[in-house]
Amino acid sequence: MDKIKKRIIRFNEERDWDQFHSPENLAKSIAIEAGELLECFQWNSAFSKNAVCEELADVMIYCMLLADKLEVDIEEIILDKIKKNEEKYPVDKCKGSSKKYTEI
Ligand SMILES: [Mg+2]
Structure with a gap:
């Protein structure tokens, strides 16, 4: 990078x-x-x-x-955002689903 x-x-x-x-x-x-x-x-x-x-x-x-x-730092902000997304979209609730986090 x-x-x-x-x-x-x-x-x-x-x-x-x-x-x-x-x-x-x-x-x-x-x-x-x-x-x-x-x-x-x-x-x-x-x-x-x-x-x-x-x-x-x-x-x-x-x-x-x-x-x-x-x-x-673009790498840092991307990693921070992925962390937030992981919290928004826990694997056990989202795997295989395209629903928005507000609908899960
Ligand atoms: Mg162009």
Whole structure:
């Protein structure tokens, strides 16, 4: 993760793009790229794995930039969230079920 984060930051520093990366702009960019990811599946279930991977990478890059901008460790916040999800969705009540935690 750290190697990737440094590579992303170097890419942006070389282009002086950090000036455009407010938390709000990065959050919007995540949603925009998520829309482009969905576009890969528009109209039918056939999709280009290469195109999906490119959009997935775009989403992840903006997620990493937002975490960096907020000065939080992305691995730490993901692990914290998984822990919360484990409490929300105990295995004995949720295994094999797609119900929301409010319905279990
Ligand atoms: Mg894209």
